[in-house]
Amino acid sequence: MLGGFLTKVFGKFQSKQEVKKYTLLGVTFGVLIATYWALRPLKDGIFQSVVGADYQPYAKMLSLVVVLGLIMVYGKLVDMFPRHKVFYILTGCYALGAFLFYFLLSNPSIGIPNTVESPARIIGWAWYIFVESAGTLLVPLFWAFSTDASTADSAKRGFPLIMLCAQIGNIIGPWLLRANRLGFSGPTGSAPVVAIIGFMFLAVGLLIWVFMRVTPKSEFHVSEESKEKKPGFFDGLKLLLTKGYLFGIFLFLLAFEAVATIIDFYFKVQVKNAFPTEAARSGYLAEFAVVTGIVSTLCLLFGINNIQRKLGMRASLIATPLLMVMGIVVWRVYPQMSIVFWVLVAFKAINYALNQPSIKQLYIPTSKDARYKAQAWIEVFGSRGSKALGSGINATKLPIMNAFGAVSGASIFMTIASVASFGLLGLWVLVAFYVSAKYNKAVKEDSVVC
Numbered sequence: 097m098l099g100g101f102l103t104k105v106f107g108k109f110q111s112k113q114e115v116k117k118y119t120l121l122g123v124t125f126g127v128l129i130a131t132y133w134a135l136r137p138l139k140d141g142i143f144q145s146v147v148g149a150d151y152q153p154y155a156k157m158l159s160l161v162v163v164l165g166l167i168m169v170y171g172k173l174v175d176m177f178p179r180h181k182v183f184y185i186l187t188g189c190y191a192l193g194a195f196l197f198y199f200l201l202s203n204p205s206i207g208i209p210n211t212v213e214s215p216a217r218i219i220g221w222a223w224y225i226f227v228e229s230a231g232t233l234l235v236p237l238f239w240a241f242s243t244d245a246s247t248a249d250s251a252k253r254g255f256p257l258i259m260l261c262a263q264i265g266n267i268i269g270p271w272l273l274r275a276n277r278l279g280f281s282g283p284t285g286s287a288p289v290v291a292i293i294g295f296m297f298l299a300v301g302l303l304i305w306v307f308m309r310v311t312p313k314s315e316f317h318v319s320e321e322s323k324e325k326k327p328g329f330f331d332g333l334k335l336l337l338t339k340g341y342l343f344g345i346f347l348f349l350l351a352f353e354a355v356a357t358i359i360d361f362y363f364k365v366q367v368k369n370a371f372p373t374e375a376a377r378s379g380y381l382a383e384f385a386v387v388t389g390i391v392s393t394l395c396l397l398f399g400i401n402n403i404q405r406k407l408g409m410r411a412s413l414i415a416t417p418l419l420m421v422m423g424i425v426v427w428r429v430y431p432q433m434s435i436v437f438w439v440l441v442a443f444k445a446i447n448y449a450l451n452q453p454s455i456k457q458l459y460i461p462t463s464k465d466a467r468y469k470a471q472a473w474i475e476v477f478g479s480r481g482s483k484a485l486g487s488g489i490n491a492t493k494l495p496i497m498n499a500f501g502a503v504s505g506a507s508i509f510m511t512i513a514s515v516a517s518f519g520l521l522g523l524w525v526l527v528a529f530y531v532s533a534k535y536n537k538a539v540k541e542d543s544v545v546c
Contacts, residue, residue, distance in 0.1 A: 113312075114250060114253075114254070116310075117245060117254070117311055118250075118253070118254035118257045118258060119257070119261075120303070120306070120307050120310070120311070121242055121245070121254070121258050121307065122257050122258040122260065122261030122262070123261055123303060124238070124300060124303040124304060124307060125238055125242075125258050125261060125262045125265070126261035126262050126264055126265035127265060127296060127299050127300050127303060128234060128235070128238060128262075128265070128300045129262040129263075129265040129266050129269065130265030130266065130268050130269030130273075130296065131230075131265075131269060131293055131296040131297060131300065132227075132230060132231050132234075132235070132269075133265070133266045133269045133270050133385045133389070134269035134270050134272075134273035134274075134289070134293055134296075134382075135227045135230065135293060136227065136270070136381070136385060137270055137274070137378045137379075137381035137382040137384070137385055138227070138286050138289065138290065138378050139223070139224055139227035139228070140152070140364055140367075140377075140378075140381055141286065141374050141375075141377040141378030141381055142201065142208065142220065142223055142285075142286060142374060142378070143155060143220050143221075143223060143224045144213075144364075144368050144374070144377060145208060145211065145213065145285075145373075145374035145377070146207075146208070146210075146213065146214075146217050146219060146220030146223070147213060147214065147215055147217055147220035147221065147224075148213040148214070148215065149364060149365055149368040150365075151215050152224075152361060152364060153361060153488070155221060155224045155225070156228070156357065156483045156486075157488065158221065158225065159224065159225045159228040159229070159483075160483070162225050162229070163225070163228060163229045163232050163233075166229050166232070166233065167232065167233070167473070170182075170186075170233050170237075173185060173186075179237070179240070179241050179244070180241070180304050180305070180307075180308045182237060183234075183237065183238075183241070183300070183301055183304040184301045184304070184305070186233055186234055186237065187234070187297045187298060187300045187301035187304075188297075188298070188301060190226075190230055190234070190294075190297045191294045191295070191297035191298045191301075192294070193226055193294075194290050194291065194293050194294030194297060195291060195294045197223060197226065197287075197290050198287050198288065198290045198291035198294070200219055201219070201223070201284065201285075201286075201287040201290060202284045202287040202288075204283070206219050207219065207284065207287065208283070208284055208285040208286070208287055208374055209283040209284060209285075234300070236471050236474075239456045239459070239471070240459070240471055241304075242254075242255070242258065242456070243456065243459050243460055245311065246460060247460065251456075251457045251460055252457070255453040255456055255457060256396060256449075256453050258453075259392075259396060259448060259449060259452065259453050260393065260396045260397070262448065263389050263390075263392040263393040263396060263448060263449070264389070264393065265389075266385065266386075266388065266389030266392060266393075266448070267386050267389035267390055267393065268389075269385070270381075270382035270383075270385035270386050270389075271382065271386045273289050273292060273293065273382075274286070274289065274378060274379050274382045275288070275289055275375045275378065275379070276375055276376075276379050277379075278292075280375075281375070285373075285374045285375045285378075286374065286375060286378050333470075333473045335470040335546065336470050336473050336474060339470075339545075339546040340530065340534075341458075341462075341531060341534045341535075341545045341546055342462075342470050342474065342546060344527045344528075344530055344531035344534075345455060345458055345459075345474055345531065346474045347523060347524065347527050348413070348451075348455055348524055348527070348528075348531075349455070349474060349482060350482040350485070350520070351417065351482070351520040351521055351523060351524040352416070352420075352443075352447060352451065352482070352524075353482035353483050353486065354482040354483070354485045354486040354489075354516075354517075354520055355420060355424070355443075355486070355517045355520055355521065356440070356443050356444070356447075356486070357482070357483045357485075357486025358486045358489055358513045358516070358517060359423075359424075359427055359436060359439060359440055359443070360440060361486070362427075362431070362436060363433065363436045363437065363440055364381075366433040366436065367380060367381065367433070370433065384437060384440070384441070387437075387441055388440075388441050388444045388445055388448075391441050391442070391445040392444070392445040392448040392449045393449075395445050395446065395449035395450070396449045408532070408536070409454060409457070409458075409532040409535050409536060410528060410529065410532035410533075410536075412450060412451075412454040413451075413454060413455075413524075413528035413531065413532055414525055414528050415446075415450060416446055416447065416450060416451040416524075417521040417522075417524040417525050417528075418521075418525070419442070419446055420443060420446075420517075420521055421518065421521055423439045423442055423443055424514055424517050424518065424521075426439055427439050427514075428510060428514050431510065457535075458531065458535055459471060460539075461535065461538035461539055461543065461544055461545050462544060462545055462546055463544055463546065489512065489513055489516055496508050496509050496512075
């Protein structure tokens with residue numbers, strides 16, 4: 097019965113070992129996503145309470161600078177250690193970081209109990225960057241690790257299964273790990289939840305350890321113990337800037353994250369105005385995360401991944417920007433918080449259920465340097481850099497409103513944001529034709545794109 101369900105939704109798996117491999121990878125990624133999505137509502141809720149909502153665009157831009165330095169450290173780790181050991185190091189470091197933030201955020205003078213918002217409160221900025229960097233480093237590392245254990249054919253079945261497990265984690269993490277649900281009603285707000293998340297980071301490392309013990313080495317298509325000379329990490333940046341295929345993947349991330357960041361900021365400001373306390377604000381944002389996970393899961397269960405499996409990579413890459421254009425139109429016409437809530441849910445659901453699995457498959461016909469080093473740079477400049485781009489557009493809102501008044505200024509800002517979004521999404525569609533042609537040719541000829 098289970099086998100029939102998996103075949104209907106994801107396609108026919110070739111062996112029990114393949115099902116076992118992708119199920120374990122899915123459980124691991126599910127715990128990682130549960131951890132990250134439990135952190136995301138806390139990231140915004142705590143930052144708004146400590147520093148202030150108006151400074152979020154600047155926090156995103158600052159995170160790009162800091163994470164750039166961290167990604168260089170990540171590159172050194174990739175050079176020095178096998179990939180599974182890099183997982184152990186990073187999950188251990190983030191677990192220690194979470195425990196440290198628990199103590200700092202519980203402090204009555206510098207933490208959540210101090211309800212005076214100020215940009216001078218360094219703990220808020222550090223907390224924001226901590227959460228942002230976790231997604232930047234651990235998520236691409238997981239996908240690079242997974243592509244080593246995948247072929248283009250098996251990934252069509254296995255990656256959507258991984259994403260289904262991720263969406264279950266997306267639901268459970270923010271649904272369970274919030275202060276009001278766990279009974280943390282004191283002045284420290286969500287700080288105890290941060291300590292629990294530290295143990296979840298350790299669980300991710302443990303699951304990678306289990307995977308390495310039960311998965312045959314023959315399943316890895318790039319040797320984990322390669323002794324070959326490894327080029328410098330900046331070769332990843334060189335690949336990104338000189339290979340049109342990789343730069344196309346970068347543009348996909350740039351367009352999605354920049355547009356989503358514009359709408360997300362508009363939504364988060366409305367949430368800040370509607371909910372007065374950190375716990376209430378984080379709780380509402382956690383509900384948003386849960387709904388996103390539920391919708392993403394339904395998209396997977398109803399077979400949205402079949403767009404890529406049956407219609408091909410080109411149709412899959414083009415579907416997301418076209419749906420986002422519709423969402424921008426809805427936001428422009430109905431800018432209320434409840435409507436923007438569902439626009440963002442739709443954006444994120446289609447991204448997790450269709451767009452991300454498709455983009456991750458694009459790395460399969462590439463070299464190891466492209467998968468690990470160029471992908472890391474793409475995640476920084478494509479994901480974090482695009483958030484900085486979107487935040488730069490968001491940062492114009494206040495000056496525009498000051499110059500033209502609240503009502504006219506808000507309308508002008510939304511027009512600028514809409515035009516910028518349409519331009520980015522249009523570029524995405526054009527680049528999708530080039531990248532999908534390269535991918536299809538490489539898969540057909542069993543060759544490497546770059």
